[in-house]
Amino acid sequence: MVKGLAVGAAAIGVGAGVMASGTITEQDQKEREMSGDEFDGYFKKNYRVMTESERQATIARFELKARERYSKAIHMSGSLAEAGVLFGYAFNLSRCNGSRKCVQACVEENNQDRATDMQYIRMIEMEKGTFDVEHGTADYDHVEVPDGKFFFGTQCHQCENPPCVKVCPVGATWKENDGIVVIDYDWCVGCRYCQAACPYFARRFNWQEPSIADEEVNPDQHILGNQVRSKGVMEKCTFCIQRSREGQNPACVEACPTGARIFGNLLDPESEIRNILANKKVFRFKEELGTEPKFWYFMD
Amino acid sequence: MRILLRFITDGLKEAFSGSRLYFCWLGLLLSGLLLGGYAYCHQFRYGLQVTGMSDHVSWGFYISNFTFLVGVAAAAVMLVLPTYILKDMDFSKAVLLGEAVAVSALIMALCFVTVDMGGPERLWHLIPGLGYFNWPQSLLTWDVVVLNGYLGLNLLIPFWILFNHYRGKKPNPKTYLPFVVLSVFWAVAIHMTTAFLYAGLPARPFWNSSLLGPRFLASAFAGGPALIILILGFFRSFKIYDIKADTLNKLALITTGAAQVNLIMLASELFKEFYWPTHHSSSARYLFFGLDGHHALTSTIWAAVIINLVATVVLTINPLRKRLWILFPTCIALFGAIYVEKGLGLVVPGFIPSPLGEVVEYFPSTIELMVAMGILCLGLGVFTVLSKAAVAIETGRLCHPDVKPLSPPQET
Numbered sequence: 087m088v089k090g091l092a093v094g095a096a097a098i099g100v101g102a103g104v105m106a107s108g109t110i111t112e113q114d115q116k117e118r119e120m121s122g123d124e125f126d127g128y129f130k131k132n133y134r135v136m137t138e139s140e141r142q143a144t145i146a147r148f149e150l151k152a153r154e155r156y157s158k159a160i161h162m163s164g165s166l167a168e169a170g171v172l173f174g175y176a177f178n179l180s181r182c183n184g185s186r187k188c189v190q191a192c193v194e195e196n197n198q199d200r201a202t203d204m205q206y207i208r209m210i211e212m213e214k215g216t217f218d219v220e221h222g223t224a225d226y227d228h229v230e231v232p233d234g235k236f237f238f239g240t241q242c243h244q245c246e247n248p249p250c251v252k253v254c255p256v257g258a259t260w261k262e263n264d265g266i267v268v269i270d271y272d273w274c275v276g277c278r279y280c281q282a283a284c285p286y287f288a289r290r291f292n293w294q295e296p297s298i299a300d301e302e303v304n305p306d307q308h309i310l311g312n313q314v315r316s317k318g319v320m321e322k323c324t325f326c327i328q329r330s331r332e333g334q335n336p337a338c339v340e341a342c343p344t345g346a347r348i349f350g351n352l353l354d355p356e357s358e359i360r361n362i363l364a365n366k367k368v369f370r371f372k373e374e375l376g377t378e379p380k381f382w383y384f385m386d
Numbered sequence: 387m388r389i390l391l392r393f394i395t396d397g398l399k400e401a402f403s404g405s406r407l408y409f410c411w412l413g414l415l416l417s418g419l420l421l422g423g424y425a426y427c428h429q430f431r432y433g434l435q436v437t438g439m440s441d442h443v444s445w446g447f448y449i450s451n452f453t454f455l456v457g458v459a460a461a462a463v464m465l466v467l468p469t470y471i472l473k474d475m476d477f478s479k480a481v482l483l484g485e486a487v488a489v490s491a492l493i494m495a496l497c498f499v500t501v502d503m504g505g506p507e508r509l510w511h512l513i514p515g516l517g518y519f520n521w522p523q524s525l526l527t528w529d530v531v532v533l534n535g536y537l538g539l540n541l542l543i544p545f546w547i548l549f550n551h552y553r554g555k556k557p558n559p560k561t562y563l564p565f566v567v568l569s570v571f572w573a574v575a576i577h578m579t580t581a582f583l584y585a586g587l588p589a590r591p592f593w594n595s596s597l598l599g600p601r602f603l604a605s606a607f608a609g610g611p612a613l614i615i616l617i618l619g620f621f622r623s624f625k626i627y628d629i630k631a632d633t634l635n636k637l638a639l640i641t642t643g644a645a646q647v648n649l650i651m652l653a654s655e656l657f658k659e660f661y662w663p664t665h666h667s668s669s670a671r672y673l674f675f676g677l678d679g680h681h682a683l684t685s686t687i688w689a690a691v692i693i694n695l696v697a698t699v700v701l702t703i704n705p706l707r708k709r710l711w712i713l714f715p716t717c718i719a720l721f722g723a724i725y726v727e728k729g730l731g732l733v734v735p736g737f738i739p740s741p742l743g744e745v746v747e748y749f750p751s752t753i754e755l756m757v758a759m760g761i762l763c764l765g766l767g768v769f770t771v772l773s774k775a776a777v778a779i780e781t782g783r784l785c786h787p788d789v790k791p792l793s794p795p796q797e798t
Contacts, residue, residue, distance in 0.1 A: 276504015
């Protein structure tokens with residue numbers, strides 16, 4: 087009991103213990119630096135209102151922290167949204183075979199907690215002849231596609247009018263200029279109001295400290311994307327911001343064996359996604375809610 | 387200033403003196419609080435995984451209690467309105483206790499929100515100016531404003547009145563009446579805001595209803611006064627404070643009216659959900675009949691609805707309501723029924739099924755129950771301390787040594 091209390095108290099009074107130390111050993115010195123770091127981190131601003139230099143300092147600090155935590159070089163990017171880019175996504179219902187290769191690739195790319203098997207993408211298997219997610223199942227476990235079934239993949243729809251952003255009491259989540267809804271993991275207070283507000287079940291909460299083995303950590307990280315989160319904060323799909331902002335496809339698109347997933351720039355008239363919107367009959371999930379998802383479904 | 391200090395120390399002295407039984411009670415509350423604190427430390431260390439919540443049902447017992455307690459706090463207005471504004475003398479003795487109920491309920495409500503946070507140490511992000519206050523977009527920021535404001539009002543008004551009585555003065559109504567009027571509107575606002583917090587989510591059809599706000603008010607104004615009747619009844623039975631039967635009867639009348647309106651709204655909701663069930667009725671179907679073989683709340687909610695119905699009928703029949711030995715158990719029943727309906731019965735089904743149609747159930751964990759018990763003990767403790775000092779001042783037993791008390795000390 088006493089131990090529990092002490093741990094709680096220590097966690098609240100960050101850095102208080104450092105003041106009490108007597109002789110300074112190398113270990114103390116290191117701890118002192120760490121605590122100072124923690125202290126700065128604790129009182130930092132919301133990422134979106136930071137100046138460029140404050141952002142750089144934050145990114146550097148995170149990179150250092152990640153390097154200390156994992157025995158490999160971590161590269162932390164803070165790349166910004168490019169002008170003239172608005173990301174969009176289309177999902178081909180005719181092609182998806184429910185292999186969940188996308189789910190696996192997403193977990194590996196985005197450093198989700200392995201202990202709780204957290205996943206951003208949810209595949210729902212449904213009967214042909216109806217389109218009712220309530221009668222579908224997300225926990226199918228077969229490899230072959232059964233007759234009379236089709237698959238409906240969902241993830242964050244990166245709404246143009248995102249309810250999660252509207253309800254966040256501390257503005258810890260917002261829509262970037264390229265349309266990606268991101269989270270400042272350090273600013274989130276973990277109230278989970280956004281989780282209640284999301285009509286697409288896209289948001290995930292860290293109910294415990296996430297754990298990923300050293301060798302499984304993806305070292306190419308983005309401060310608003312796949313950097314390893316800590317307990318008590320929200321996370322979600324960011325269209326692999328660490329990849330998409332470098333001109334690559336998100337991991338789920340790369341991994342899809344059937345080419346059911348299409349990703350691109352909605353503002354580029356030559357892009358494949360624009361071609362699909364122009365030439366296929368597309369629809370959006372729960373469009374009647376007015377969330378304006380940038381995630382479309384279509385059939386061949 | 388010196389009088390103020392003396393007032394506070396005298397009040398505290400009074401609050402922490404009493405019979406052996408009184409100290410046993412305080413000791414019991416303290417041990418409950420410590421146990422809850424220990425459970426919370428465990429949760430703080432290991433994260434919210436120690437609760438029964440999940441990504442599917444992401445709010446549970448904590449937020450249920452929060453919602454219910456905001457209603458209890460709002461109900462204090464039922465005493466405030468007639469006493470200060472309508473000059474109904476019967477209520478004036480009860481009103482300070484009502485406000486003590488409001489303060490304790492608010493403190494508990496705020497604690498319940500805090501223990502539900504993933505990062506309670508980052509809550510300073512909510513402080514306007516210092517953090518990033520997403521007002522007016524987020525209803526949660528509205529709730530922060532109205533709840534803290536209401537807490538302030540309910541501390542300030544009784545403080546001013548008691549402080550004056552302590553000094554042997556009658557406070558000039560002009561100094562506090564504007565705040566009283568404000569607090570009446572404010573009470574309605576705290577509960578409507580809390581209802582809007584849910585009703586503003588189109589992702590959750592179970593909550594996304596225009597009836598939710600009025601229903602919150604009706605159930606609060608039934609449940610809150612029912613609790614206050616019980617507390618006043620307790621004070622009366624043990625001759626701690628002279629409460630007239632007439633006061634209890636008037637309160638019972640308020641409770642009855644609100645309970646009737648609440649039932650009408652419940653019937654209206656049930657009709658809408660079940661006459662032509664759509665996908666938007668799935669949560670109600672889960673709550674009342676179970677869904678895909680999951681029915682954790684079914685028996686509880688039926689019990690609550692039936693008890694609510696019976697209690698309201700009993701209250702409606704005048705000769706029954708006027709007998710205190712019938713009134714008290716009926717109030718307990720009504721309070722319990724509303725607690726279930728508006729607590730777990732409101733919050734949990736909102737998440738079931740999930741927006742993707744999955745049914746994952748929720749059961750509170752032992753840790754959650756322990757933390758909740760700790761918060762309850764804290765609330766009871768706050769109420770005990772506040773009411774003990776207030777009663778002592780109001781009965782004239784406690785006042786500044788240099789003045790004559792307003793009302794002569796009563797024999798108790």
